[in-house]
Every structure is written in structure tokens, then in C-alpha cells.
Amino acid sequence: MHARPYNFYAGPAVLPQEVLEQAQSEMNNYGATGLSLMEISHRSPIYDAIHNETQLLFKELLQLPDEYHVLFLPGGASLQFSMIPMNFLTPGKVANYILSGLWAEKAIEEACKVGDVYVSFSGKANNFTKMPSLQDIQVHTQMDAYLHITSNETVNGTQLHHFPVIQDVPLIADMSSDILSRPFDISKFAVIYAGAQKNLGPAGVTIVILREEALPQHTTSLPAMLDYRTYIKHNSLYNTPPVYPIYMVNLVLKWIKHSGGLNIMEKRNEEKARLIYDAIDQSGGFYKGLAHPASRSLMNITFKIWNDELEKRFIQEASTQQLVGLEGHRSVGHIRASVYNALPYKACQALAEFMKEFQKRYS
Structure with missing residues (x-):
């Protein structure tokens, strides 16, 4: 841990x-x-x-x-x-x-x-x-x-x-x-x-x-x-x-x-976001992104699960794995992962792995 x-x-x-x-x-x-x-x-x-x-x-x-x-x-x-x-x-x-x-x-x-x-x-x-x-x-x-x-x-x-x-x-x-x-x-x-x-x-x-x-x-x-x-x-x-x-x-x-400056920040942010967006897009509909693909943010990744109760369980279980702050904004709900400059790659890697494991257990 x-x-x-x-x-x-x-x-x-x-x-x-x-x-x-x-x-x-x-x-x-x-x-x-x-x-x-x-x-x-x-x-x-x-x-x-x-x-x-x-x-x-x-x-x-x-x-x-x-x-x-x-x-x-x-x-x-x-x-x-x-x-x-x-x-x-x-x-x-x-x-x-x-x-x-x-x-x-x-x-x-x-x-x-x-x-x-x-x-x-x-x-x-x-x-x-x-x-x-x-x-x-x-x-x-x-x-x-x-x-x-x-x-x-x-x-x-x-x-x-x-x-x-x-x-x-x-x-x-x-x-x-x-x-x-x-x-x-x-x-x-x-x-x-x-x-x-x-x-x-x-x-x-x-x-x-x-x-x-x-x-x-x-x-x-x-x-x-x-x-x-x-x-x-x-x-x-x-x-x-x-x-x-x-x-x-x-x-x-x-x-x-x-x-390394802003070019390195951009490269890192693209790599981090890709881990999570791939977990969404390759889930067969278990997860669904909220933003249109052409407008997806590299900073705030929003998505939902087909079942509201599973969303609550997702957030609860993620917190037990020390993945915190995943609640969506109160006006929208669902799930949001903010992956700003300072968030390390391994954090996004851990979230993507948790998403895949959660899907296997609840599909």
C-alpha cells in the first residue's frame, strides 16, 4: 500500500x-x-x-x-x-x-x-x-x-x-x-x-x-x-x-x-489521461464517458457506471484502496478523476487497474 x-x-x-x-x-x-x-x-x-x-x-x-x-x-x-x-x-x-x-x-x-x-x-x-x-x-x-x-x-x-x-x-x-x-x-x-x-x-x-x-x-x-x-x-x-x-x-x-517545462507536462498529462480513458472505452459499456470524445479534458475525466448503486460502491471501494476524491461535482454526480500536473502517473495507473478489476467483479 x-x-x-x-x-x-x-x-x-x-x-x-x-x-x-x-x-x-x-x-x-x-x-x-x-x-x-x-x-x-x-x-x-x-x-x-x-x-x-x-x-x-x-x-x-x-x-x-x-x-x-x-x-x-x-x-x-x-x-x-x-x-x-x-x-x-x-x-x-x-x-x-x-x-x-x-x-x-x-x-x-x-x-x-x-x-x-x-x-x-x-x-x-x-x-x-x-x-x-x-x-x-x-x-x-x-x-x-x-x-x-x-x-x-x-x-x-x-x-x-x-x-x-x-x-x-x-x-x-x-x-x-x-x-x-x-x-x-x-x-x-x-x-x-x-x-x-x-x-x-x-x-x-x-x-x-x-x-x-x-x-x-x-x-x-x-x-x-x-x-x-x-x-x-x-x-x-x-x-x-x-x-x-x-x-x-x-x-x-x-x-x-x-x-522539463510545459512540453513535458503536456506529454505526461496525455499519458496519464489515456490510461483512464482507455479503461472507459475498453469496458464494453460498463463505464461511459460523460464528455464528447473530441472535447475530453486532460485534467478532469468524468464518467459513469450503468448502475447508480454500483457507482456508490465504486467510490467507496476505491477509497479503501486509497484512491480518493472521485465523487463527481454535486450538480452532475457520477465519477470524476482530476489528474492535474502534480498527480503522478502511478496514481492513474492504480485507478485504471482498479476500474478493470471492479468491472470484472460486478459485470
């Missing part, structure tokens, strides 16, 4: 074992200061070095051009659902949203409180089992303030595998659950935001990667803490930042870098 449970929770989610061990070793005495980092001023040179290095690591891993800022904000992706339209949706314009699932729906609800919203694609009729094709994504240059997409929907287990190229309309993406899981062309985007607690670190900090020139001129003043320019001007140090979560993100970024 392995020492720790294999963690398939969707978020807060698995962290690299090496990162946890380093954080543990530095908890009470960071950098020979005799103090925990949580006790050290965010204005100190010690924290300043962590803060700036974390930004540089993002820039390196994503190959960010100089015009992009890396910002650290509170409030999770949920606050960004409001901040995006507050900063980008100007009078006379419409916010264009792709309704791809629960999280896109929440973003739309908040944008509607700020201004006019247009939903140019909706997957609701298909129960959000399929992402739009690039041909389905439409923009209106004269009307749209921006186009908002959700790159990965954790609830239904769907993922956009290609991003649109848009001229003259800022492209904004919620990448909370698949950021740094694969390489992509950052130049397509005006803004990317991500809550840390799925693929970057613990809950408590949100990463916003923003091209400043994409910000429109404000016609009304925003509260300082809701204005992206505040964070740009003060290097995300206008108020006390979430020091410890940023430190943890720093360690995770170093782990990704030392592991």
Missing part, C-alpha cells in the same frame, strides 16, 4: 510531493531567518525576492512578451468574473461569452450585473458535454468589448484543445484548471486568469496575466482593489498580498521548470 492516498480531488487539489516536503522543511525557519515566511513583512527584501521570482518564472514558462504583466490577486476566479467586465466592458459595447459549462455560466451571471452580455455559443442543449469548434466561435468587431472563454470545464470534464485567433477583440480566458498543463501561444490573449488551487498551488491567490495595452480607458473610476491598473502600478503590492500561497506557487513553478 502506498504511503499517501492518491488524490483525485478537483480543487483544492494535489500538490507535488517535493513541494510539500520543501515547504514543510522551511515552515518554521525560512532562509535561516529563524522565522516562518508567514511572519515576515511583505515589504521585506526576503519576500520581495520570492514575489519577483514567481513573476519571472511565469514569464519564463509561458514565454511571456514584455508587454504582459503577472499579477497576484485575491478572491479566486469568482472575483475575476466581476473584475473582467468592470475593467473591460465600456458603454456602448457588449461582452461576448462562450457558455461552455458551470464556470462560464457563473462568469456570465456576474457580467450581466455590469453591462450588456451576448452569448455567442451555448452548450446547454448538450448538457455541456461538448466544447465549441473554432467555427462556432463568432465575434463582432464593432460591438464586442471582449470574448471570454473557459479553457477547461472541471464539472463536465471538457476542454478547448485549440484557441481562436481574433483581431481587434480582446480574448480573455479563465484557465483555472488547466493553466501550465500544456504550451500555448500567449500572444492570442489579452487576459488569462486562474485560481491557484487546481494546478498551481493552494487556495488564496489568483494569477492574472494581462496585456496592459488591451485595457480600455475608464469612463468611470473603479475602487482601487477592483482596478487592474492598481495591481500593475504597485506590482501587486498595493495591499498585503497572500504571501504564503504565492510562495507555494513559486515552489510549484520551480517544480514544473525542473521537470
Whole structure:
């Protein structure tokens, strides 16, 4: 039996074992200061070095051009659902949203409180089992303030595998659950935001990667803490930042870098996901994937068993084998395995083997 449970929770989610061990070793005495980092001023040179290095690591891993800022904000992706339209949706314009699932729906609800919203694609009729094709994504240059997409929907287990190229309309993406899981062309985007607690670190900090020139001129003043320019001007140090979560993100970024970068992350994630999808597809219908094959996520794998009682038994028996966090989202139910960057290959191997063994016993 392995020492720790294999963690398939969707978020807060698995962290690299090496990162946890380093954080543990530095908890009470960071950098020979005799103090925990949580006790050290965010204005100190010690924290300043962590803060700036974390930004540089993002820039390196994503190959960010100089015009992009890396910002650290509170409030999770949920606050960004409001901040995006507050900063980008100007009078006379419409916010264009792709309704791809629960999280896109929440973003739309908040944008509607700020201004006019247009939903140019909706997957609701298909129960959000399929992402739009690039041909389905439409923009209106004269009307749209921006186009908002959700790159990965954790609830239904769907993922956009290609991003649109848009001229003259800022492209904004919620990448909370698949950021740094694969390489992509950052130049397509005006803004990317991500809550840390799925693929970057613990809950408590949100990463916003923003091209400043994409910000429109404000016609009304925003509260300082809701204005992206505040964070740009003060290097995300206008108020006390979430020091410890940023430190943890720093360690995770170093782990990704030392592991080989985003190309290696993508290769590993494809291999991990394939183990579980193969167990589904080769089960003769015992297991059935919830997402359309062309939209399957490499981060969140959703499936069901033909019998509801067997699903409950599956989750219970899996937990006895230290395979935890497999309950589907409360709005959908069924089974979900979240296989983020930090989840080791052997965890997915163990789950696939358990799935096959469970099928033999209950077919």
C-alpha cells in the first residue's frame, strides 16, 4: 500500500510531493531567518525576492512578451468574473461569452450585473458535454468589448484543445484548471486568469496575466482593489498580498521548470489521461464517458457506471484502496478523476487497474 492516498480531488487539489516536503522543511525557519515566511513583512527584501521570482518564472514558462504583466490577486476566479467586465466592458459595447459549462455560466451571471452580455455559443442543449469548434466561435468587431472563454470545464470534464485567433477583440480566458498543463501561444490573449488551487498551488491567490495595452480607458473610476491598473502600478503590492500561497506557487513553478517545462507536462498529462480513458472505452459499456470524445479534458475525466448503486460502491471501494476524491461535482454526480500536473502517473495507473478489476467483479 502506498504511503499517501492518491488524490483525485478537483480543487483544492494535489500538490507535488517535493513541494510539500520543501515547504514543510522551511515552515518554521525560512532562509535561516529563524522565522516562518508567514511572519515576515511583505515589504521585506526576503519576500520581495520570492514575489519577483514567481513573476519571472511565469514569464519564463509561458514565454511571456514584455508587454504582459503577472499579477497576484485575491478572491479566486469568482472575483475575476466581476473584475473582467468592470475593467473591460465600456458603454456602448457588449461582452461576448462562450457558455461552455458551470464556470462560464457563473462568469456570465456576474457580467450581466455590469453591462450588456451576448452569448455567442451555448452548450446547454448538450448538457455541456461538448466544447465549441473554432467555427462556432463568432465575434463582432464593432460591438464586442471582449470574448471570454473557459479553457477547461472541471464539472463536465471538457476542454478547448485549440484557441481562436481574433483581431481587434480582446480574448480573455479563465484557465483555472488547466493553466501550465500544456504550451500555448500567449500572444492570442489579452487576459488569462486562474485560481491557484487546481494546478498551481493552494487556495488564496489568483494569477492574472494581462496585456496592459488591451485595457480600455475608464469612463468611470473603479475602487482601487477592483482596478487592474492598481495591481500593475504597485506590482501587486498595493495591499498585503497572500504571501504564503504565492510562495507555494513559486515552489510549484520551480517544480514544473525542473521537470522539463510545459512540453513535458503536456506529454505526461496525455499519458496519464489515456490510461483512464482507455479503461472507459475498453469496458464494453460498463463505464461511459460523460464528455464528447473530441472535447475530453486532460485534467478532469468524468464518467459513469450503468448502475447508480454500483457507482456508490465504486467510490467507496476505491477509497479503501486509497484512491480518493472521485465523487463527481454535486450538480452532475457520477465519477470524476482530476489528474492535474502534480498527480503522478502511478496514481492513474492504480485507478485504471482498479476500474478493470471492479468491472470484472460486478459485470
